[in-house]
Amino acid sequence: MNQELNQETVKKIMEAKGEVRGVTLKTDMEFILKEKGEEGLKKLEDELEKLGQLIKFHEIKTMDFYPIGLRAVSLLAIKKVFGFDDEKIKEIGLFATKTSLIIKLFVRYFLSVQRVFMKEAPRLWAKHYTVGELNTVELNEEKKYGIIRLKNINVHPIVCCYLEGYFCGILHLIIKSSRINSQESKCTFRGDEYHEYLLKWE
Amino acid sequence: MVIEKEEEKISTLLEDLTSLESYARDLFSFLPLPVCLASSIGIILEVNPAFENITGYNIEEIIGKPIEDILVKKEFEELAKETLEKGFVRAKELIIFTKEKKEIPTSVSTILRKSEEGEVIGYFVGLFDLSDIKKTEKDLKSAQIALLNMLEDVEEARGRAEEEKNKTVAIINNFTDGLLVFDPENKLSLVNPQAEKIFNIKQRDMINRSIQGLKTFPTVEPLALILFKEIKDIFRKEVQIKENLVIEVSSVPILRGEEKLGNLIILHDITREKLVEKMKTEFVSISAHQLRTPLSAIKWTIRMLLDGDLGAITLEQRDFLEKTYRSNEKMINLINSLLDVTRIEEGRYLYKPVLTEIEPICQFVIKSYEDEIKRKNITVDFKKPEKRIPKIVMDVEKIKLAIQNLLDNAIRYTPPGGKVTIVLKRGKKEVEFSIKDSGVGVPKDQQARIFTRFFRGANVMRMDTEGSGLGLYIVKNIIEAHGGKTRFESEEGKGTTFYFTLPIKEEFTEFLKEF
Amino acid sequence: MEKKIILIEDEEIVLNLLQKKLTLEGYDVSVARDGEDGLKKMKETKPDLVLLDIIMPKKGGFEVMEEMQKDETLKDIPIIVISNSGQPVEIDKAQKLGAKDWLIKTEFDPQEVLEKVKKQFSISG
Numbered sequence: 001m002n003q004e005l006n007q008e009t010v011k012k013i014m015e016a017k018g019e020v021r022g023v024t025l026k027t028d029m030e031f032i033l034k035e036k037g038e039e040g041l042k043k044l045e046d047e048l049e050k051l052g053q054l055i056k057f058h059e060i061k062t063m064d065f066y067p068i069g070l071r072a073v074s075l076l077a078i079k080k081v082f083g084f085d086d087e088k089i090k091e092i093g094l095f096a097t098k099t100s101l102i103i104k105l106f107v108r109y110f111l112s113v114q115r116v117f118m119k120e121a122p123r124l125w126a127k128h129y130t131v132g133e134l135n136t137v138e139l140n141e142e143k144k145y146g147i148i149r150l151k152n153i154n155v156h157p158i159v160c161c162y163l164e165g166y167f168c169g170i171l172h173l174i175i176k177s178s179r180i181n182s183q184e185s186k187c188t189f190r191g192d193e194y195h196e197y198l199l200k201w202e
Numbered sequence: 203m204v205i206e207k208e209e210e211k212i213s214t215l216l217e218d219l220t221s222l223e224s225y226a227r228d229l230f231s232f233l234p235l236p237v238c239l240a241s242s243i244g245i246i247l248e249v250n251p252a253f254e255n256i257t258g259y260n261i262e263e264i265i266g267k268p269i270e271d272i273l274v275k276k277e278f279e280e281l282a283k284e285t286l287e288k289g290f291v292r293a294k295e296l297i298i299f300t301k302e303k304k305e306i307p308t309s310v311s312t313i314l315r316k317s318e319e320g321e322v323i324g325y326f327v328g329l330f331d332l333s334d335i336k337k338t339e340k341d342l343k344s345a346q347i348a349l350l351n352m353l354e355d356v357e358e359a360r361g362r363a364e365e366e367k368n369k370t371v372a373i374i375n376n377f378t379d380g381l382l383v384f385d386p387e388n389k390l391s392l393v394n395p396q397a398e399k400i401f402n403i404k405q406r407d408m409i410n411r412s413i414q415g416l417k418t419f420p421t422v423e424p425l426a427l428i429l430f431k432e433i434k435d436i437f438r439k440e441v442q443i444k445e446n447l448v449i450e451v452s453s454v455p456i457l458r459g460e461e462k463l464g465n466l467i468i469l470h471d472i473t474r475e476k477l478v479e480k481m482k483t484e485f486v487s488i489s490a491h492q493l494r495t496p497l498s499a500i501k502w503t504i505r506m507l508l509d510g511d512l513g514a515i516t517l518e519q520r521d522f523l524e525k526t527y528r529s530n531e532k533m534i535n536l537i538n539s540l541l542d543v544t545r546i547e548e549g550r551y552l553y554k555p556v557l558t559e560i561e562p563i564c565q566f567v568i569k570s571y572e573d574e575i576k577r578k579n580i581t582v583d584f585k586k587p588e589k590r591i592p593k594i595v596m597d598v599e600k601i602k603l604a605i606q607n608l609l610d611n612a613i614r615y616t617p618p619g620g621k622v623t624i625v626l627k628r629g630k631k632e633v634e635f636s637i638k639d640s641g642v643g644v645p646k647d648q649q650a651r652i653f654t655r656f657f658r659g660a661n662v663m664r665m666d667t668e669g670s671g672l673g674l675y676i677v678k679n680i681i682e683a684h685g686g687k688t689r690f691e692s693e694e695g696k697g698t699t700f701y702f703t704l705p706i707k708e709e710f711t712e713f714l715k716e717f
Numbered sequence: 718m719e720k721k722i723i724l725i726e727d728e729e730i731v732l733n734l735l736q737k738k739l740t741l742e743g744y745d746v747s748v749a750r751d752g753e754d755g756l757k758k759m760k761e762t763k764p765d766l767v768l769l770d771i772i773m774p775k776k777g778g779f780e781v782m783e784e785m786q787k788d789e790t791l792k793d794i795p796i797i798v799i800s801n802s803g804q805p806v807e808i809d810k811a812q813k814l815g816a817k818d819w820l821i822k823t824e825f826d827p828q829e830v831l832e833k834v835k836k837q838f839s840i841s842g
């Protein structure tokens with residue numbers, strides 16, 4: 001969606017219902033710091049302020065709950081300020097799995113592919129978001145793929161993009177493979193009922 | 203109200219969570235030791251900054267990577283197996299591979315992480331960089347090798363020194379002269395086998411004793427007596443150890459730079475030499491004795507011829523006979539001198555000391571040379587002091603002989619028309635006799651040997667071939683036997699002055715003791 | 718009357734010299750070359766003086782003197798001993814055996830001999 005990003009559009013996004021844990025914004029910050037340094041972060045914060053969202057990233061509390069819209073707005077602002085493409089957004093998602101505190105606390109449960117897909121993925125989602133449900137539709141370890149479904153959450157397509165990377169990242173933590181692929185196969189913004197992601201590995 | 207309370211609680215909880223998060227992060231980040239968390243299947247889930255550093259990977263590069271990427275596969279498998287079995291691995295030395303494929307030797311420790319339910323949820327891997335230690339090990343090894351080499355060299359040097367020492371010991375032990383070494387405190391520190399033989403004492407009985415202590419051994423006593431006085435510098439002093447063992451002793455200081463390490467005493471057996479000398483003297487003595495009678499007979503025969511007892515003789519016959527007579531007299535004098543010398547050497551030159559005046563002896567001798575003095579037209583001046591010269595204890599015959607020899611020399615070596623002056627002086631404790639001539643003198647380079655046996659200066663040899671060279675030797679012996687001293691001054695071409703002194707003894711008996 | 722001297726000496730040259738000198742001086746000199754012969758001749762001629770060498774073959778001077786002392790007819794005859802070396806030991810012994818004077822063979826000269834002989838004659842008369 002190439003809508004122009006301004007205060008109005010932001011306000012609209014912010015109206016979405018639900019909350020997200022501070023950790024997601026924290027990981028955004030870490031990515032920007034890594035890529036663009038403090039100056040970059042400052043630029044981002046300036047842009048967000050312009051857009052009517054005053055966010056001091058350093059003061060975000062990892063465990064706290066924030067409006068779910070922020071999740072999208074942050075990414076959108078990043079995209080605008082730095083000119084990132086979708087691939088880059090995916091990368092942010094992937095990166096987040098490596099620095100997220102919540103993931104670190106969860107990792108003890110990542111005992112097997114089966115377990116992660118079937119048991120832990122929904123729980124993990126619930127830890128992050130107060131809306132939406134995540135569960136595994138299909139898992140074929142032999143054929144090396146899995147399909148997960150995300151219901152009742154429509155914030156912004158950019159988040160779908162982010163999540164592609166994110167799910168990829170999760171898989172990296174449980175599968176010893178250098179080639180792990182994820183792709184959104186169904187999306188509400190394309191007219192589907194829910195989001196579906198096909199995860200493949202070799 | 204309730205909601206507020208709840209919100210407060212949540213707020214507090216959140217704050218605490220944040221603090222906890224901070225705390226955990228700091229703890230983990232601060233750790234200077236590389237640590238990572240791996241899942242049970244070996245995927246790296248978490249690393250600390252130190253781990254990033256050592257492996258060269260960034261956090262996002264390494265999380266999700268299998269841990270076997272940084273280890274040798276086989277080693278990783280063993281590590282995992284052991285961790286699962288024992289629950290931990292302590293300090294296993296493994297190589298890890300960095301991003302640049304560099305190898306770093308590390309000590310790896312692992313600890314299994316289990317859930318409350320007992321499920322294995324992964325393991326912590328701690329690394330300890332051994333590069334420095336390895337380097338130090340390598341350096342130590344090099345140092346060790348260097349040290350070993352040095353030790354080898356030292357050992358070699360020691361071996362050589364030992365060899366040298368053995369050589370030296372062999373030399374000392376086999377040396378045909380006796381060797382004694384005294385340390386700086388004058389204690390005996392070395393005795394070689396030959397020295398043991400000389401003294402007939404075992405080394406162990408002599409070692410470490412002082413010179414005083416050595417005096418108690420009868421065989422060592424004569425040596426100890428001379429050492430006691432002058433361990434500094436002895437040169438070829440003769441010491442009689444037993445009846446047929448005469449040793450020539452010399453001492454040499456052992457110096458190392460300026461430092462004196464002791465004294466080396468060399469004991470050289472000269473028994474044989476002494477024996478040979480004795481035999482020589484005996485031979486001379488016997489020969490001289492044998493010659494005396496025939497010479498006497500010749501003397502008498504010629505005397506009778508000259509006196510006309512065997513008939514009248516012609517002038518020509520007289521001439522030849524007189525020359526023969528004089529020649530014979532010289533031979534008789536030589537024989538007598540030789541006999542005197544042998545007696546001196548054999549210690550048989552006996553003295554009959556009496557207390558008497560020296561002046562008349564001088565007069566007598568001068569008178570006996572009257573003819574010769576007149577013949578050579580030499581002026582002889584006898585100066586005596588105004589004060590009376592006291593009587594001296596002396597053997598009259600011997601002193602007469604001494605003065606005679608000196609006057610004989612003075613006349614013989616002074617050209618005709620020359621002058622001889624004899625002076626008698628009284629000193630505090632001695633009487634000095636001097637005889638000065640205006641003769642040919644003694645060349646500077648020969649002056650040291652003037653009193654030795656058979657020595658004749660090169661200049662007088664050319665002038666007069668008849669002197670025996672024994673005269674001064676006998677004079678020296680006589681004077682020294684009296685406790686006196688001899689000396690002379692001479693300049694070639696100008697003349698010579700000989701001096702001797704005889705002590706004035708207060709007590710006659712004291713003097714006798716010395717005879 | 719001439720004085721009789723017996724000369725007992727084994728060395729020929731010395732014997733000849735002494736004999737000649739003494740004879741020239743006017744003495745009656747008989748000679749013997751060894752002690753045995755000397756004693757025999759002494760008993761025959763009864764000399765006034767004996768000049769006796771000490772070291773001789775057959776019988777030495779000391780032996781001769783000892784025998785002379787035992788013989789009544791000989792014991793009073795004055796003896797001048799001729800010593801080879803002049804060693805005090807020798808001279809002493811000779812004197813003890815009755816020698817009145819001595820000559821040292823290697824040193825004496827004719828004058829000394831005459832003087833000593835004359836001296837003995839003047840003493841004994």
